[in-house]
Each structure stands twice: as structure tokens, then as C-alpha cells.
Amino acid sequence: MPASRCSLSRWPHSGWLSGSCARHGATDSAAAGTALASGVKTVNGRIGVDAHGNEAKNVAQFAQETGRSAGVVSDVPFAHATPASWGAHVASRGSNHEIAEQMIYGDLDVIIGAGHPLFDENSQPRTANWQWMTEGQYTDLQSGNTGFTFVETSEEIEAVADGIDVPERFFGLAPAATTLQYNRDSLAQAEARRGSGRTDGEPLTADQQLAPFEADRNDIVSLPDMTRAGLNVLSQNDEGFFLMVEAGAVDWAGHANATTGTIEEMIAFNDSVEVVNDWVEQNSSWDETLVIVTADHETGYLEGPHGEPQWTSMSGTAGELPTDGWYSGDHTNHLVPLFARGAGAELFYDYIKGTDPVRGAYVDNIDVALMNFELWGEDAEARDSDGIPLDVTIPELGDPGTGPGSLVISIAQNNGVELTGGHNIGDARRYLGVLPTISVTDSRAPAQAGGENGGWTVSGQSSRLESGTNVLAPGYLGWSPALANNSREGVTEGAPVRTLLRGGVGLAQPQTLGSAVGDNRLGTTGLTAEVALEAPVDAPAGDYEGELTVSLFPVD
Numbered sequence: 001m002p003a004s005r006c007s008l009s010r011w012p013h014s015g016w017l018s019g020s021c022a023r024h025g026a027t028d029s030a031a032a033g034t035a036l037a038s039g040v041k042t043v044n045g046r047i048g049v050d051a052h053g054n055e056a057k058n059v060a061q062f063a064q065e066t067g068r069s070a071g072v073v074s075d076v077p078f079a080h081a082t083p084a085s086w087g088a089h090v091a092s093r094g095s096n097h098e099i100a101e102q103m104i105y106g107d108l109d110v111i112i113g114a115g116h117p118l119f120d121e122n123s124q125p126r127t128a129n130w131q132w133m134t135e136g137q138y139t140d141l142q143s144g145n146t147g148f149t150f151v152e153t154s155e156e157i158e159a160v161a162d163g164i165d166v167p168e169r170f171f172g173l174a175p176a177a178t179t180l181q182y183n184r185d186s187l188a189q190a191e192a193r194r195g196s197g198r199t200d201g202e203p204l205t206a207d208q209q210l211a212p213f214e215a216d217r218n219d220i221v222s223l224p225d226m227t228r229a230g231l232n233v234l235s236q237n238d239e240g241f242f243l244m245v246e247a248g249a250v251d252w253a254g255h256a257n258a259t260t261g262t263i264e265e266m267i268a269f270n271d272s273v274e275v276v277n278d279w280v281e282q283n284s285s286w287d288e289t290l291v292i293v294t295a296d297h298e299t300g301y302l303e304g305p306h307g308e309p310q311w312t313s314m315s316g317t318a319g320e321l322p323t324d325g326w327y328s329g330d331h332t333n334h335l336v337p338l339f340a341r342g343a344g345a346e347l348f349y350d351y352i353k354g355t356d357p358v359r360g361a362y363v364d365n366i367d368v369a370l371m372n373f374e375l376w377g378e379d380a381e382a383r384d385s386d387g388i389p390l391d392v393t394i395p396e397l398g399d400p401g402t403g404p405g406s407l408v409i410s411i412a413q414n415n416g417v418e419l420t421g422g423h424n425i426g427d428a429r430r431y432l433g434v435l436p437t438i439s440v441t442d443s444r445a446p447a448q449a450g451g452e453n454g455g456w457t458v459s460g461q462s463s464r465l466e467s468g469t470n471v472l473a474p475g476y477l478g479w480s481p482a483l484a485n486n487s488r489e490g491v492t493e494g495a496p497v498r499t500l501l502r503g504g505v506g507l508a509q510p511q512t513l514g515s516a517v518g519d520n521r522l523g524t525t526g527l528t529a530e531v532a533l534e535a536p537v538d539a540p541a542g543d544y545e546g547e548l549t550v551s552l553f554p555v556d
């Protein structure tokens with residue numbers, strides 16, 4: 001997604017014609033990774049936390065909460081910004097050891113990546129360098145004190161890829177300092193020869209060009225094999241899994257304006273995508289598995305050669321380097337491709353924000369996570385659930401406008417939630433309504449409830465709101481939970497939930513309405529909430545309808 005000074009609404013008109021708009025204010029891998037993983041926008045440099053420093057739940061965590069397994073695979077250090085976005089929550093992407101601490105001792109089932117302290121860029125032994133982990137963390141991995149089966153040779157990772165002795169949890173540390181191939185000396189020397197790092201957009205002459213794979217290669221495990229290893233481990237869970245695979249060094253190649261390195265990385269990534277596709281067709285089906293292919297941001301302002309301001313495509317002949325142009329050494333706001341295939345892929349159409357004259361329809365980067373939350377939220381198991389209708393009318397712009405031993409839930413006067421108001425607040429129009437009282441009656445004996453720590457929790461999640469073909473994502477809905485008049489002491493209401501336009505994730509994923517444990521759980525208690533829709537000011541007019549589902553979970 002373009003940054004604020006190149007907003008989504010302005011981008012189709014100015015993005016391809018303004019070098020300034022494309023170059024300035026772009027996201028970095030930390031903020032973009034957090035958006036893709038958590039559905040939360042944050043400040044550059046932060047990982048897994050919002051702009052205020054609050055932890056943002058990511059899709060990998062949600063997968064595990066719903067009984068699935070989760071893992072990350074990357075050809076750059078395992079604690080680098082992108083894999084860390086699914087495994088850590090830190091205020092600074094530079095806190096490598098803190099990120100490693102959270103990932104090594106965390107809940108992910110698979111971590112495979114580079115960042116080995118004892119190997120250099122050519123996959124050769126070196127004096128220890130503790131940039132990506134501490135000596136103590138490395139020792140714990142080797143000693144089996146982390147819960148992972150730990151391996152650190154290419155042969156051991158490849159064995160798991162071949163299905164040999166596949167463990168339940170797996171940490172594969174590839175024997176390379178930072179990248180599997182991109183930072184190898186042979187490629188760096190060849191790139192220096194051709195003038196890597198130029199950003200004037202001028203095409204290279206024939207004697208400056210270097211064919212992909214012409215430079216000697218490191219003898220090291222490949223990204224496709226690392227992907228196969230991750231799939232073999234995670235697919236042992238019959239409930240399903242989440243896997244993030246990254247060809248991260250393509251960003252490094254973009255910073256260096258390295259055409260050959262970029263192509264090598266993209267070929268490795270394409271081969272990894274083919275591994276995933278083959279796995280789906282041989283071990284699952286497209287009816288139950290979703291594959292998403294995208295990027296966190298563009299790097300290098302890569303297009304065809306031209307004089308600004310204009311846009312031109314790259315051209316070339318098969319077997320030769322393309323005629324291209326690089327115009328930056330940094331990240332840009334240019335739109336990146338997104339492909340989706342399989343179960344739920346059509347849901348992306350509901351999140352389309354507009355149409356770009358070059359790339360076509362586009363979504364926001366946070367929508368990748370929000371769609372995952374929505375798909376898995378609909379499939380989450382609950383003890384009991386009830387749907388509450390949601391209704392809101394958005395005018396045209398400018399117009400005013402119980403038994404013993406049981407745990408049960410009920411909704412008082414379930415006539416739904418009517419959202420009214422439509423007041424302009426900054427970049428949003430706010431509509432408010434009140435949730436009907438949700439009553440929970442718990443008469444279970446302590447042993448039946450799980451002892452003194454037994455209790456219950458009620459969560460809620462919204463569907464998208466629809467008006468004909470117009471759709472509002474559930475992330476635009478939020479709430480402020482409260483205790484109803486008949487509530488018992490000791491019951492805890494859930495935290496307020498911010499909407500997308502306020503830096504939150506809204507009700508696109510299950511959010512806590514209230515909970516109670518121990519003696520506080522007994523009897524009948526009431527929960528409610530002020531429900532808010534904060535829709536974009538340019539949301540299409542119409543009568544929107546949706547459903548808010550509340551679910552009761554026993555806690556023991």
C-alpha cells in the first residue's frame with residue numbers, strides 16, 4: 001500500500017507519474033511485515049506492535065489458537081524483519097537478540113533460515129559472530145533446551161525435506177551468515193564489475209551484464225528444499241497449518257540495483273511456490289488450502305528505461321537479461337503483485353479498494369491478514385454461538401445523518417444492533433449502536449468447571465457488512481465492552497477494540513467481550529458493548545447488513 005502522502009485514492013492519478021510520490025514515505029519490511037501478519041499498521045522499524053507499542057496478534061498465533069500449526073521459512077536470517085513479524089513483538093527491528101529470544105523460546109512449530117554465527121557469506125566456517133543470536137541461545141538450541149529439534153547442516157535440513165525422521169517441531173539453521181546465495185563473494189565481485197548500485201535508470205551495456213547463476217554458487221540447502229522441510233513438519237497436524245515462505249534477499253538485490261541477483265532470487269522463490277503448489281495437489285486440495293503470493297514492498301524503483309515522469313514496462317529476449325531501469329536505492333510506494341489460489345481466494349474481491357491504471361484492482365496490505373482472520377474465524381470451534389444482526393444505513397456524502405450443572409449463553413431481545421449517527425470524525429464517518437445484553441449462567445460444580453481456575457469467556461466477531469455488491473470489511477467495526485446492570489463482581493469486560501481506521505484490527509477476528517474465573521463465574525452475569533462502525537468517508541451509500549457472532553468458551 002502506498003504511504004500517506006501517496007494515498008490509495010491519489011495513487012492511480014499520481015503514483016506512476018510522480019517520482020517523488022513513489023520514493024518518499026515508503027514502508028519498511030518491519031511495518032509491512034506487521035501489516036501482512038497482523039492486519040495492523042505501525043511505525044517503520046516496529047515488529048508485531050502497533051504505533052503505540054501495543055502487541056498485535058498475528059496470523060501464526062491465531063492459527064495455533066485454533067488448533068493449527070505455524071512456521072516461517074526464509075533465505076535470510078531467521079530473526080530478520082519479515083519472519084520476525086510472525087514470531088516476535090518488539091519496538092525495534094534492530095533488537096536482534098530480543099527477536100531471537102522470542103522466536104527460539106516461542107510457540108512457532110517451524111523456523112528455518114540463515115543467520116548462523118559460525119559460517120560466512122560463502123557457507124564456510126568463520127570465527128563466531130553473534131549478530132543474530134546470543135551464544136547462550138545458540139547453546140540452548142544445540143542442547144535441546146528449546147523444544148525444537150535443531151539441525152544446522154544442509155544435509156540435515158534436506159533429510160527432513162525428503163521426509164526422513166520428520167520431527168514435531170523443527171528449527172533448521174542454514175550454514176550461512178545472512179543469505180543462502182545473494183551475498184556470496186563470487187556474485188558480489190561480478191556485480192561490482194557491472195556497476196551495481198546505479199540509480200540513473202540507464203540500461204547496461206552487453207559487457208556489463210552477468211547471466212544468472214554464472215557466478216560460482218554456494219554449496220548450501222536451497223529455499224525450495226527448506227520449504228519442503230517446513231511443509232513436511234507442519235502438515236503432520238490434521239487440523240491444518242500456516243506457513244510463511246520468504247525469498248528475502250530480493251530486497252537486498254533491489255537496494256543494490258542488482259538485476260542478476262534479483263532474477264536469481266525470484267527464480268528460487270518461484271521454485272518454492274511450485275513446491276507449495278505440488279504439495280497442495282499431492283497432499284491436500286485447492287478446496288481446503290489457500291496459497292497467497294505477494295511482497296511487502298517494492299525496492300529499487302524497477303521499471304523499463306525511460307526519462308521521468310512516465311511509466312514503461314521492461315522488455316527482453318528469453319535467455320538474456322531484460323532491458324530495465326533502476327531509479328532508487330531504497331523502498332518505494334509502488335504497488336506490488338498479489339496472487340491467491342484455493343479455499344477462500346475469492347474473498348479478496350471483497351477487500352478491493354480501487355483500480356490502478358497499470359496494475360489493476362488493488363487491496364491494502366493489512367487485508368492479507370484480515371482475510372485470514374476472517375476465514376479462520378468463521379471456522380473456529382465454540383461451545384455455543386448466536387448471531388446478532390447488524391444494520392447500518394450510509395447516506396450519500398454530505399447528507400446528515402439456565403439449569404444446574406450447566407454453562408449457557410442467551411441474548412436478551414435479539415432484535416439486532418442498529419448503527420446510527422454518521423458523524424464525521426477525521427478520515428471516518430462513525431455510526432454507533434448497542435449490543436443486546438449477553439447473559440451467561442454458570443452453575444457448574446468446581447470439579448466440573450476445572451477447579452479454582454475454571455471459568456468462561458465470551459468472544460465476538462463480525463461478518464462483513466454488505467449492501468448489494470458493496471462491502472465493508474469487518475475490521476471497520478469495533479466495540480467498547482461493558483458489564484450490564486445484573487453483572488456479578490469479579491467479571492472482567494474485554495478491552496476496547498479499535499477499528500482499522502484507528503490502527504486496530506476491529507472485529508475481523510474474535511475479540512473478548514467478557515470473562516470470569518473461580519467463584520466469580522457462578523450465577524448469571526450480563527455483558528454488553530457499544531458497537532462502532534468507523535467507515536471511510538467515501539464508503540458507497542446503501543443499506544448494509546451483516547451479523548455479529550458471540551461465542552461462549554469454557555476455560556479450565
